[in-house]
Amino acid sequence: MRSITSLDELRSSRLSLDGTVGLAPTMGFLHEGHLSLIRRARDECDHVVVSIFVNPTQFGANEDLSKYPRDIERDLKLIEPLTDLVWMPTAEIMYPQGYQTWVEVEAIASPLEGTMRPGHFKGVTTVVAKLFNGVQPHKAYFGQKDAQQAAVIRQMVRDLNFPIEIVVCPIVREADGLAMSSRNVYLDPEQRKAATGLFRSLSAAKDLYENGERNAEKIRRKMKDVLADEPLAKVQYVSCADYDTLEELDAINGKALLSMAVFIGKTRLIDNFVLG
Amino acid sequence: MRSITSLDELRSSRLSLDGTVGLAPTMGFLHEGHLSLIRRARDECDHVVVSIFVNPTQFGANEDLSKYPRDIERDLKLIEPLTDLVWMPTAEIMYPQGYQTWVEVEAIASPLEGTMRPGHFKGVTTVVAKLFNGVQPHKAYFGQKDAQQAAVIRQMVRDLNFPIEIVVCPIVREADGLAMSSRNVYLDPEQRKAATGLFRSLSAAKDLYENGERNAEKIRRKMKDVLADEPLAKVQYVSCADYDTLEELDAINGKALLSMAVFIGKTRLIDNFVLG
Numbered sequence: 001m002r003s004i005t006s007l008d009e010l011r012s013s014r015l016s017l018d019g020t021v022g023l024a025p026t027m028g029f030l031h032e033g034h035l036s037l038i039r040r041a042r043d044e045c046d047h048v049v050v051s052i053f054v055n056p057t058q059f060g061a062n063e064d065l066s067k068y069p070r071d072i073e074r075d076l077k078l079i080e081p082l083t084d085l086v087w088m089p090t091a092e093i094m095y096p097q098g099y100q101t102w103v104e105v106e107a108i109a110s111p112l113e114g115t116m117r118p119g120h121f122k123g124v125t126t127v128v129a130k131l132f133n134g135v136q137p138h139k140a141y142f143g144q145k146d147a148q149q150a151a152v153i154r155q156m157v158r159d160l161n162f163p164i165e166i167v168v169c170p171i172v173r174e175a176d177g178l179a180m181s182s183r184n185v186y187l188d189p190e191q192r193k194a195a196t197g198l199f200r201s202l203s204a205a206k207d208l209y210e211n212g213e214r215n216a217e218k219i220r221r222k223m224k225d226v227l228a229d230e231p232l233a234k235v236q237y238v239s240c241a242d243y244d245t246l247e248e249l250d251a252i253n254g255k256a257l258l259s260m261a262v263f264i265g266k267t268r269l270i271d272n273f274v275l276g
Numbered sequence: 277m278r279s280i281t282s283l284d285e286l287r288s289s290r291l292s293l294d295g296t297v298g299l300a301p302t303m304g305f306l307h308e309g310h311l312s313l314i315r316r317a318r319d320e321c322d323h324v325v326v327s328i329f330v331n332p333t334q335f336g337a338n339e340d341l342s343k344y345p346r347d348i349e350r351d352l353k354l355i356e357p358l359t360d361l362v363w364m365p366t367a368e369i370m371y372p373q374g375y376q377t378w379v380e381v382e383a384i385a386s387p388l389e390g391t392m393r394p395g396h397f398k399g400v401t402t403v404v405a406k407l408f409n410g411v412q413p414h415k416a417y418f419g420q421k422d423a424q425q426a427a428v429i430r431q432m433v434r435d436l437n438f439p440i441e442i443v444v445c446p447i448v449r450e451a452d453g454l455a456m457s458s459r460n461v462y463l464d465p466e467q468r469k470a471a472t473g474l475f476r477s478l479s480a481a482k483d484l485y486e487n488g489e490r491n492a493e494k495i496r497r498k499m500k501d502v503l504a505d506e507p508l509a510k511v512q513y514v515s516c517a518d519y520d521t522l523e524e525l526d527a528i529n530g531k532a533l534l535s536m537a538v539f540i541g542k543t544r545l546i547d548n549f550v551l552g
Contacts, residue, residue: 007437100383101401101435106376125377126436133437159377160402161283161409 003076003086010087010134017084019046022167023137025128028052029069029182030078033172037141038082040169047084049135056091058123069185087135094130103129105159109152111246112239113270116261124149125156132162139165143172145179147257147272148246171271173199179271186267194232195264198271201226201238205258209275216240216249216256223260236261236268243274252276279352279362286363286410293360295322298443299413301404304328305345305458306354309448313417314358316445323360325411332367334399345461363411370406379405381435385428387522388515389546392537400425401432408438415441419448421455423533423548424522447547449475455547462543470508471540474547477502477514481534485551492516492525492532499536512537512544519550528552 004010014021022041026034041048052075059065072088079086102122109121132140142150150168157166172180177199178192187195201223208222223238241248243255252275259272280286290297298317302310317324328351335341348364355362378398385397408416418426426444433442448456453475454468463471477499484498499514517524519531528551535548 011439098383099435101379101381101432103377103379103405103436106378107374108376129379130435130437133439136439156377159375159406160379161406163287163409163412 001076001080001083001086003088005088005090006093007089007134010085013085014049014134014136017047017049020138021045021047021049021135023049023051023131023135023140025051025053025131025140025142027054027068027182028075029071029185030075031172031180031182031184033143033145033169033180035078035082036172037143037169038079040167041139041141042082044167045137045139048082049085049087049137050079050083051087051089051131051135053087053089053094053127053131055094055123055127057095057126058120060117060119063117064183064186069182087131089134094127102126103156103160105152105155108155108246109148111148111241111248112237112259113148113261116236121149121152125152128153129156129160129162132164137164139167141167141169144168144274145171145181145271147259147274151244151246177203179269181269183267183269187264191232191264191267194230195267195269197227197230197233197264198260198262198269201260202258202271202273205240206273206275209252214252216252219252219258223258227260227262232264234263236263243276277352277356277359277362279364281364281366282369283365283410286361289361290325290410290412293323293325296414297321297323297325297411299325299327299407299411299416301327301329301407301416301418303330303344303458304351305347305461306351307448307456307458307460309419309421309445309456311354311358312448313419313445314355316443317415317417318358320443321413321415324358325361325363325413326355326359327363327365327407327411329363329365329370329403329407331370331399331403333371333402334396336393336395339393340459340462345458363407365410370403378402379432379436381428381431384431384522385424387424387517387524388513388535389424389537392512397425397428401428404429405432405436405438408440413440415443417443417445420444420550421447421457421547423535423550427520427522453479455545457545459543459545463540467508467540467543470506471543471545473503473506473509473540474536474538474545477536478534478547478549481516482549482551485528490528492528495528495534499534503536503538508540510539512539519552 022045024037103125205223219240238260255276298321300313379401481499495516514536531552
């Protein structure tokens, strides 16, 4: 595995990769969710590139950029057997003095995370465009845990004609259902228990749906009710939305996305299920 | 020369081009300026791709989109001997139902044309990003006549890590100095004469500079004075700006861009000289 920093090194290393290239973009502090992307890339492509970059432009002013967990040594050990090239640019390489170009997706980026984290997706789409142009992969791998992010990136790829296939991999969960996230490390033992509320809430809503409920408001209420039983959980939003547009539904007729953002203490967690 | 419309055809045709690819993006109604780009691409690259697309998103509501001159048959004849592939997408291909992604460059796109044509460069950078991702050229050729456009695109390429070299080719002029432009066809014979005022104004300013004048306001005043002698010319702006930032100068110390936008009747013309 070759580990590189500068764009020039990336360009010349990329030229030496014949055949298909798969990219797994990450912010590091890797867990089984990330590794599932990288393994899938390993299965499907001749070469695997992993990027590790905690992208400052996708964090809001009051978010956790400065304390975002990092452990590069551990990350490199984990990906070594699976990866040809790891790109770890600095913030100065990605956003040098005078940087002034932004990629922005509109409608699909505006509800849910887009409402709660203004500017977040503008940072995401901009950095992903830069990663795509830097690495020039044939396929890029994203996790379904960030369901809206995956939808926003698919939209960007389609709209801007990127010649890249976006592969979205299933959420990887802990034994008790908690979706894997680098941010889970923020949770103390009591909070860690409470964090299972997201999975239980989504599961209860899914049960309702599978028993025939199609009223989206009742589904949302069920999610809220389960979370209300968890004193450490503070709901930011729960959503039952059209899978393609992410617009809130009245009635579930086709594919739907159940999603939520919940604070457990100061830690903001997200999770989702797809229905239909 | 292969002529294609859809993105799928473009993708498969592009795969058949071995070696280096040069792209000349145009809006058609080609003149010697365009042909100079295409010839340069022919000289420097193994294959030449020309795009012809009158991009609606770079025209303002009160601009000349609907009457922009077109003559595809003539265009194709002109480029045939020089071109491997011509891509002529429709507006529906470039901006299908639900299109919602934009690429925007900030500071360098804000003065001059950016002030006079709000949204213009957002349309330009978005369509050029799409052309770049569609064609995946090694080099792309632009004309110095649109000096700010070239600067904006260079900035976009640098910021978004496009692996593309931007080549800017000199302005091609008529015998009397008028910069070639598809829009010159709008001019009646009297206006056509008056249109030489832009070149005479720039030339007079350059003479001043070459005689030692470094006061930018005096340079701008000279440009205005010459244009004031032309009753059919209505100045929109004249500028003496830093070549790199396009900020207006007080004193000329390094490389500078003299530029102007002038209405001759209803036809808006631009032109520029580089000093230093």
